[in-house]
Amino acid sequence: MARLEKLYSQAENIKEQYFIRNRIAEENRQKENEAAVRIQSWFRGCQVREFLSHLHKKATLIQKIWRGFTARALFRQRVKTAYFIMKMNFYNKMAVKIQQRWRGYYVRKYVHNYYARKRYLEGLTRKNEHIRRDLEEFAELQRRERERITLEKEEKEKSIQAQRLHFLLSTKQCPGVFNSPFRAEPDEMELRLRKVKPLLVRSAPKERKTPDLSYLMPKRERLPPIHKKPQGPFRPPLEVQQQRHRPLEPSLRMATSITALEEAREELKRQEWRTCVIDQAFLPFSNTSRNKQYEGMMRTSTPFEQVAYGTKHFREEHKEYLKGKKPFKTVFTTCHVFDKFGRLYSDAGNIV
Amino acid sequence: MSQRQILQVFEQYQKARTQFVQTVADLASRPQNTETLQNAGVMSLLRPLLLDAVPTIQQTAALALGRLANYNDDLAEAVVKGDILPQLVFSLAEQNTQRFYKKAAAFVLRAVAKHSPELAQAVVDCGALDALVISLEEFDPGVKEAAAWAIGYIARHNAQLSQAVVDAGVVPLLVLCMQEPEIALRRVAASALSDIAKHSPELAQTVVDTGAIAHLAQMILNPDAKLKRQIFSALSQIAKHSVDVAEMVVEAEIFPAALVCLKDPDEYVRKNVATLIREITKHTPELSQIIVNVGGIAAVIDYLGDSRGNVRLPGIMMLGYVATHSENLAMAVIVSKGVPQLAICLEEEQEDHIKAATAWAFGQIGRHTPEHAKAIAVANVFPKLLSLYLDSESSEDLQVKAKKALKSILQKCTYLPALEPLLYEAPSNILKHVICQFSKVLPHDSKARRLFVTSGGLKKVQEIKAEPGSAIQEYINAINSCYPEEIVRYYSPGYSEILLERIDNYQPV
Numbered sequence: 001m002a003r004l005e006k007l008y009s010q011a012e013n014i015k016e017q018y019f020i021r022n023r024i025a026e027e028n029r030q031k032e033n034e035a036a037v038r039i040q041s042w043f044r045g046c047q048v049r050e051f052l053s054h055l056h057k058k059a060t061l062i063q064k065i066w067r068g069f070t071a072r073a074l075f076r077q078r079v080k081t082a083y084f085i086m087k088m089n090f091y092n093k094m095a096v097k098i099q100q101r102w103r104g105y106y107v108r109k110y111v112h113n114y115y116a117r118k119r120y121l122e123g124l125t126r127k128n129e130h131i132r133r134d135l136e137e138f139a140e141l142q143r144r145e146r147e148r149i150t151l152e153k154e155e156k157e158k159s160i161q162a163q164r165l166h167f168l169l170s171t172k173q174c175p176g177v178f179n180s181p182f183r184a185e186p187d188e189m190e191l192r193l194r195k196v197k198p199l200l201v202r203s204a205p206k207e208r209k210t211p212d213l214s215y216l217m218p219k220r221e222r223l224p225p226i227h228k229k230p231q232g233p234f235r236p237p238l239e240v241q242q243q244r245h246r247p248l249e250p251s252l253r254m255a256t257s258i259t260a261l262e263e264a265r266e267e268l269k270r271q272e273w274r275t276c277v278i279d280q281a282f283l284p285f286s287n288t289s290r291n292k293q294y295e296g297m298m299r300t301s302t303p304f305e306q307v308a309y310g311t312k313h314f315r316e317e318h319k320e321y322l323k324g325k326k327p328f329k330t331v332f333t334t335c336h337v338f339d340k341f342g343r344l345y346s347d348a349g350n351i352v
Numbered sequence: 353m354s355q356r357q358i359l360q361v362f363e364q365y366q367k368a369r370t371q372f373v374q375t376v377a378d379l380a381s382r383p384q385n386t387e388t389l390q391n392a393g394v395m396s397l398l399r400p401l402l403l404d405a406v407p408t409i410q411q412t413a414a415l416a417l418g419r420l421a422n423y424n425d426d427l428a429e430a431v432v433k434g435d436i437l438p439q440l441v442f443s444l445a446e447q448n449t450q451r452f453y454k455k456a457a458a459f460v461l462r463a464v465a466k467h468s469p470e471l472a473q474a475v476v477d478c479g480a481l482d483a484l485v486i487s488l489e490e491f492d493p494g495v496k497e498a499a500a501w502a503i504g505y506i507a508r509h510n511a512q513l514s515q516a517v518v519d520a521g522v523v524p525l526l527v528l529c530m531q532e533p534e535i536a537l538r539r540v541a542a543s544a545l546s547d548i549a550k551h552s553p554e555l556a557q558t559v560v561d562t563g564a565i566a567h568l569a570q571m572i573l574n575p576d577a578k579l580k581r582q583i584f585s586a587l588s589q590i591a592k593h594s595v596d597v598a599e600m601v602v603e604a605e606i607f608p609a610a611l612v613c614l615k616d617p618d619e620y621v622r623k624n625v626a627t628l629i630r631e632i633t634k635h636t637p638e639l640s641q642i643i644v645n646v647g648g649i650a651a652v653i654d655y656l657g658d659s660r661g662n663v664r665l666p667g668i669m670m671l672g673y674v675a676t677h678s679e680n681l682a683m684a685v686i687v688s689k690g691v692p693q694l695a696i697c698l699e700e701e702q703e704d705h706i707k708a709a710t711a712w713a714f715g716q717i718g719r720h721t722p723e724h725a726k727a728i729a730v731a732n733v734f735p736k737l738l739s740l741y742l743d744s745e746s747s748e749d750l751q752v753k754a755k756k757a758l759k760s761i762l763q764k765c766t767y768l769p770a771l772e773p774l775l776y777e778a779p780s781n782i783l784k785h786v787i788c789q790f791s792k793v794l795p796h797d798s799k800a801r802r803l804f805v806t807s808g809g810l811k812k813v814q815e816i817k818a819e820p821g822s823a824i825q826e827y828i829n830a831i832n833s834c835y836p837e838e839i840v841r842y843y844s845p846g847y848s849e850i851l852l853e854r855i856d857n858y859q860p861v
Contacts, residue, residue, distance in 0.1 A: 117680065117683075120680075121684065121687050124645075124687060125688070127647050127650075128687075128688050129650075131608070131611065131647030131650050138615065
């Protein structure tokens with residue numbers, strides 16, 4: 001009870017204290033509310049930030065892994081292309097080496113063969129010597145032939161003369177004209193007269209037997225064959241030899257030099273330069289009116305002139321579309337399908 | 353008067369005519385009588401005798417006319433003006449005239465046509481060609497020969513007459529004539545073909561189309577010299593026009609048989625063979641190659657050695673043409689010892705045109721590579737070429753050719769011992785090339801440098817005056833830069849005076 005008494009005595013105090021404390025609490029409510037709000041907001045902020053950072057970290061992780069993945073794929077692709085380029089460079093270099101060797105071989109063998117030229121010149125000197133010797137021999141022969149013919153003619157004339165003058169032969173009793181006793185020896189004509197036979201009467205020609213020479217020719221025996229069994233169907237030896245010694249038949253592309261186009265252009269230029277007699281082109285007088293350019297009027301806004309399109313040409317020209325494009329090729333390299341047709345040695349493919 | 357007396361008068365007249373015409377024919381065969389005969393009016397007297405009843409008088413009158421016209425072109429004109437030709441043509445074309453008269457008539461036509469193109473045209477205008485064609489179909493070889501000779505003389509003058517002759521259809525008949533056994537007929541037919549073919553490529557093609565080449569080629573080794581002359585002349589006239597006909601001539605396999613004829617004793621046969629070879633090699637490198645492979649160069653060089661004078665010209669030109677085509681062929685000429693022979697020709701010959709041709713041939717041989725130029729330099733040709741160029745008596749053509757040859761060879765020559773004598777004598781435009789060659793060779797060869805100094809070449813180079821900035825000055829600088837400065841100064845002109853001046857200024861210690 002005492003406690004209750006004490007409590008009622010303090011009831012006024014308590015009420016007073018209640019109001020005072022409420023008043024103080026009311027006074028401090030705003031401040032305390034704001035402080036609580038502040039604390040709460042900070043704490044919530046921390047929470048959210050923590051959450052956001054957590055999300056960021058996860059997103060980063062995902063992005064990191066994804067980027068690594070795509071980059072590795074790209075890298076693999078780049079490695080592949082780099083490898084391919086390296087291989088192609090190597091192949092190109094090797095192809096260049098092959099082409100170098102081939103071109104060197106081809107030029108040295110077919111275009112300018114030093115050893116063939118040397119052999120040719122040596123052969124030519126030998127041939128020249130032969131020809132010189134042959135010609136001299138022939139000339140010598142002809143000269144001798146001519147001399148012989150003239151001598152024979154003289155001889156024949158003299159003998160005919162002697163035959164005609166046979167009556168001038170000297171006899172024992174009477175020395176002839178050509179056998180004068182005052183000479184040491186008889187004259188040449190006298191000797192001829194002695195030698196010469198009188199003019200003969202021609203008799204029938206006698207038959208002459210030709211000797212039998214068949215016993216002189218050697219008897220030929222045939223040797224036995226090497227193989228008893230007949231061997232397979234061989235190609236005739238001529239064909240085989242032809243194939244062995246067949247010369248190179250380079251295709252047209254091979255045989256033309258790589259600068260054939262430029263050379264042909266140069267040749268054309270040279271021909272033009274050569275054949276053209278007067279360098280200045282003769283401009284005819286009749287076209288002077290057409291060559292004059294139209295001078296437009298000063299105060300017009302558009303150039304009043306004839307558009308070339310529609311009269312001079314009908315093809316539109318859009319130069320900007322053609323930028324970076326190469327000109328249209330009208331001529332291709334030929335396809336070499338039928339180059340070797342009919343010229344191959346093997347019979348493969350000749351079914352029909 | 354009795355019949356016999358009347359006939360006697362006629363016989364006397366006939367005898368007188370015969371005697372007159374025979375004497376005139378004999379007199380006409382000597383040239384000194386023709387003047388007198390012409391003044392005596394022989395033309396007007398002979399003309400009615402052509403229409404005489406007696407064949408012998410006709411023939412002899414025609415013979416006399418032919419001899420007179422042969423000698424002198426005034427008389428030939430008189431024959432034309434006297435309207436004698438139509439009568440002759442008519443009698444030629446007649447079937448039953450005697451063959452002696454036809455021969456004589458053809459002889460007159462030939463004698464008239466040979467003097468000038470106008471007279472030949474007059475002969476053609478009378479319709480002589482058809483008559484001659486008819487006589488070419490006769491059996492007698494003498495008539496054919498006379499007709500072919502007349503045709504040849506007509507066709508000789510110019511292309512129109514040749515064309516007229518061809519249009520008359522003569523060529524196949526001439527080719528047939530060439531196959532006859534008589535040598536004189538073959539000669540004349542070959543010479544007629546040669547005269548026809550020489551004017552233009554179309555005429556040559558016409559001749560070739562009748563297959564003349566094969567027949568001409570068969571007769572190459574005939575022993576008769578005059579026939580060979582005509583055959584080779586015909587072949588060369590055909591071959592000169594174009595590549596195709598030249599190839600056809602070569603395809604007839606005349607080589608190497610034709611080379612044998614280069615040793616023929618007759619000078620003109622050799623000349624015509626050389627001309628034929630020249631005409632063939634002129635066209636393309638392949639044809640020249642064929643001739644070279646057969647040994648043609650050696651034969652031609654021997655021919656040059658054996659002959660003298662004008663006949664050498666085709667041989668020299670052939671070597672020049674062969675060397676022009678490619679350096680292979682030029683090397684073939686050098687290897688066959690062509691250069692010493694050409695040098696001998698240059699020394700021996702006096703005529704300017706032959707010397708000019710030789711200089712041109714040298715230029716063609718030497719212009720390809722240094723090897724070729726060296727072959728020419730070694731033959732000691734440069735001093736001779738230089739003297740020809742500088743000689744005021746040489747013709748302009750010779751000077752131009754010698755200069756061109758020198759220039760083209762010098763531009764490739766690296767053989768210094770031959771270049772040195774040129775340093776002393778050459779004029780400035782040649783000297784430029786010589787110095788250029790020195791400036792190319794000296795930087796690389798030390799032995800050559802030493803030789804250059806010891807032989808006095810460097811001294812000469814210093815003495816050359818050249819404008820600074822000109823090409824010669826550059827070459828001289830290039831040469832000077834090959835040597836150390838002291839040597840260049842030592843050899844520069846006036847160095848001894850400079851040294852002596854230094855003595856004046858020197859004070860002994």
